[in-house]
Amino acid sequence: MAAFAAAPALSARAFFAKSSVRAKKTSVRAQARAALKVEAKKKSVGDLKKADLEGKTVFVRCDLNVPLDKDLKITDDTRIRAAIPTLEYLVENGAKVLVTSHLGRPKDGPEDKFRLTPVGARLSELLSCSVSKVDDCVGDVVKDAVGGMANGSVCLLENVRFYKDEEKNGKDFAKQLSEYADLYVNDAFGTAHRAHASTAGVTEFLSPSVAGFLLQKELDYLDGAVSNPDRPFCAIVGGSKVSSKIGVIETLLNKADKVILGGGMIFTFYKALGKDVGSSLVEDDKIDLAKELMAKAEEKGVKLLLPTDVVVADAFAADAKTQTVSVDAIPDGWMGLDIGPDSVKEFQKELNECKSVIWNGPMGVFEMDAFAKGTFAIADTLANLDGITIIGGGDSVAAVEKAGLADKMSHISTGGGASLELLEGKVLPGVDALDEA
Numbered sequence: 441m442a443a444f445a446a447a448p449a450l451s452a453r454a455f456f457a458k459s460s461v462r463a464k465k466t467s468v469r470a471q472a473r474a475a476l477k478v479e480a481k482k483k484s485v486g487d488l489k490k491a492d493l494e495g496k497t498v499f500v501r502c503d504l505n506v507p508l509d510k511d512l513k514i515t516d517d518t519r520i521r522a523a524i525p526t527l528e529y530l531v532e533n534g535a536k537v538l539v540t541s542h543l544g545r546p547k548d549g550p551e552d553k554f555r556l557t558p559v560g561a562r563l564s565e566l567l568s569c570s571v572s573k574v575d576d577c578v579g580d581v582v583k584d585a586v587g588g589m590a591n592g593s594v595c596l597l598e599n600v601r602f603y604k605d606e607e608k609n610g611k612d613f614a615k616q617l618s619e620y621a622d623l624y625v626n627d628a629f630g631t632a633h634r635a636h637a638s639t640a641g642v643t644e645f646l647s648p649s650v651a652g653f654l655l656q657k658e659l660d661y662l663d664g665a666v667s668n669p670d671r672p673f674c675a676i677v678g679g680s681k682v683s684s685k686i687g688v689i690e691t692l693l694n695k696a697d698k699v700i701l702g703g704g705m706i707f708t709f710y711k712a713l714g715k716d717v718g719s720s721l722v723e724d725d726k727i728d729l730a731k732e733l734m735a736k737a738e739e740k741g742v743k744l745l746l747p748t749d750v751v752v753a754d755a756f757a758a759d760a761k762t763q764t765v766s767v768d769a770i771p772d773g774w775m776g777l778d779i780g781p782d783s784v785k786e787f788q789k790e791l792n793e794c795k796s797v798i799w800n801g802p803m804g805v806f807e808m809d810a811f812a813k814g815t816f817a818i819a820d821t822l823a824n825l826d827g828i829t830i831i832g833g834g835d836s837v838a839a840v841e842k843a844g845l846a847d848k849m850s851h852i853s854t855g856g857g858a859s860l861e862l863l864e865g866k867v868l869p870g871v872d873a874l875d876e877a
């Protein structure tokens with residue numbers, strides 16, 4: 441069992457103090473309303489007090505799936521920091537905390553590049569207590585580790601996806617995972633859309649099974665704010681794939697006052713409107729769906745806004761030749777890679793009238809400087825908006841981080857796929873499996 445040195449604590453209170461800087465623009469009313477809504481549904485770790493936790497072994501599923509570079513150094517520890525409030529709460533209340541997570545998508549059992557060892561070291565820097573790490577997540581290794589744990593200590597188990605039965609939600613495997621624990625906390629929002637053994641199956645064997653603070657906070661914002669938003673409410677949907685975002689656009693047309701579209705998906709809509717799009721990205725089999733969505737927006741009286749000008753390039757490359765053109769004048773052979781300045785102005789005007797905005801998907805190929813202006817301009821507008829701003833995971837978060845504006849948003853989601861499924865109105869298995877409040 442590897443032990444990591446204890447380091448200065450970031451207590452649950454300190455974390456929430458930090459998050460309150462980020463959430464500075466969120467109205468107290470909106471937060472209270474959202475919190476009430478979710479807490480009314482699922483039991484929370486906050487419902488468990490010292491008498492429930494002291495000396496108990498708690499199995500906590502986190503999403504510590506962080507990016508690592510080739511030297512196995514963590515390049516973004518957001519998910520680890522986001523897990524701290526729940527872990528610190530359990531430590532402060534004298535629990536023996538078994539932390540589990542996946543890392544990447546290992547296909548064939550244990551592989552060194554997917555070990556959670558760097559995550560354990562970072563956890564140890566962020567937590568106030570001693571953190572150990574073992575090289576398995578089931579069996580005698582875990583039994584021995586639990587036997588040696590003091591109250592208020594943390595042990596990180598090895599990558600649950602080293603076992604195939606994790607993703608198959610195998611019942612025997614779920615039982616083995618839960619063998620040495622008394623109760624279950626799910627704080628893995630980023631993996632809550634997966635019905636796996638450690639996110640759902642274990643709840644059959646551990647009671648109570650409750651939501652962690654991060655899971656709750658994500659639900660409060662993403663579900664709460666969208667179900668009952670401060671209005672006017674605008675949804676911005678960008679990125680490249682119409683197919684994976686159709687569901688979310690459709691749902692948002694039922695909830696939002698305005699929907700702004702950007703990114704690569706707009707060209708499928710232009711083609712549906714009979715425009716020439718050059719060699720821009722188009723999903724031909726989604727043209728009819730794009731027509732249906734535009735008709736639905738009209739029928740519902742929702743403003744569906746498409747850019748009026750775009751930055752086009754003669755190649756998909758950082759040093760390509762570029763020009764800004766009207767969407768009615770995209771030259772043959774050129775491709776649209778960003779929204780243009782007129783569209784940015786129009787979108788800014790629309791956004792500045794809003795009281796809440798949710799954003800999923802960049803406005804252009806922001807990874808290349810020549811096509812990043814639209815995305816960064818929208819990020820800047822949201823950072824300065826007098827309202828609630830929620831960034832729904834994935835590349836939009838990367839864009840906001842790259843712009844250095846993450847701290848100015850009300851909420852940045854730790855789950856890309858999970859946030860999309862939640863916004864589409866789908867039930868997340870990792871949430872569904874938890875005890876009712």
Ligand SMILES: Nc1ncnc2c1ncn2[C@@H]1O[C@H](COP(=O)(O)OP(=O)(O)O)[C@@H](O)[C@H]1O
Binds near residue numbers: 776
């Ligand atoms: N006009 C465009 N043409 C091609 N790709 C684009 C365009 N605009 C944005 N993209 C790309 O879309 C990707 C993000 O898409 P997506 O995965 O749908 O977003 P998210 O991860 O935020 O959900 C980014 O890598 C970005 O470069």
Ligand SMILES: O=C(OP(=O)(O)O)[C@H](O)COP(=O)(O)O
Binds near residue numbers: 630631858
């Ligand atoms: O990184 C994750 O998802 P995301 O990229 O959709 O945010 C989660 O850790 C889930 O991982 P998975 O998509 O391998 O199940």
